[in-house]
Amino acid sequence: MQTEYIWIIFTVMFAGLAAFHCYLAKQKIEPVENHGRIKSFNGAPLGVVETVNDLNLYIEKVNKSNRWSNIAQASGYSIAALTALYSFFLV
Secondary structure (H helix, E strand, C coil): CCHHHHHHHHHHHHHHHHHHHHHHHCCCCCCCCCCCCCCCECCECCCHHHHHHHHHHHHHHHHHHHHHHHHHHHHHHHHHHHHHHHHHHHC
């Protein structure tokens, strides 16, 4: 195998990683739902509704952060794949 074909290997590898991170950018954690099954105990509220709401806000922030992180990584891998392909044609 000639040495210039290493750039094709890098191109395929980086393109695969870019596709993987594009897939991950579309994934999200589903929010927690309270279907009214949790009631108060002896008249004192359990604070579960507030906890579920706080947890859902946290999940929303994590989903947004993960999405943008994966988009940035996919962009970087795409640029690396294009650079490797360009290097193949330079050699």
